[in-house]
Amino acid sequence: MISHNIPALAVYLKPGEVYLADKPSVVTTVLGSCISVTMFSKRLKTGAICHALLPEGSHDEAFRYVDGSIYYMLARLTSLGVTRRELEVKLFGGSDMLTSSENPAIKVGGRNIQVAKEVLIAEGLSLAKEDVGGLAGRKILFHTHTGDVWLKRLRRGEIAESDLR
Structure with missing residues (x-):
């Protein structure tokens, strides 16, 4: 019997990047106040x-921003024939790691979560899963060919160490 199992490509996603899979991949990223949105089409x-x-910003560097990243991923997937109805969407990250003791109003993680949810609702998308907020960072592995996400919560010192990858 011939096996047709193709090993998944290992990808490390850096801050300000978007990855759209054209072959089975396992995408790893480490999140603090940043967020990751995953979108998956079971059919394709x-x-x-x-x-x-x-949360929001310049169109020149759209992938650095929650709104620009979501709009881009949605546009690319729909251009492949994916419908909004079939998308499985998940949201991760947005911890309050950058909250300043001098200025508690600076809560980048919370704003990232808020904007992500606002954009998803405006686009008619609902969340299948979310793991957001809190004080812990997260390391996630997204399997682009199954939609599965493996998550590990990180203690404060682990984020800098994990992000060196």
């Missing part, structure tokens, strides 16, 4: 993931 067995740093 393909997915996309972003690592956005800030």
Whole structure:
């Protein structure tokens, strides 16, 4: 019997990047106040993931921002024939790691979560899963061909160490 199992491509997603899979991939990223949105089409067995740093911003650097990243992934997936109805969407990250003791109003993680949810609702998308907020960072592995996400919560010192990859 011939096996047709093709090993998944290993990808490390850096802050400000978006990845749209054209072959089975396992995408790893480490999140603090940043967020990742994953989108997966079971029918096409393909997915996309972003690592956005800030809620909203310039179109010149759209992938750094939650809104620009979501709009881009949605546009690319729909151009492949994926319908909004079939998308499985998940949201991760947005911890309050950058909250300043001098200025508690600076809660980048919370704003990232808020903007992600606002954009998804405006686009008619609902979340299948979310793991957001809190004080812990997260390391996630997104399997683009199954939509599965493996998550590990990180203690404060682990984020800098994990991000060196």
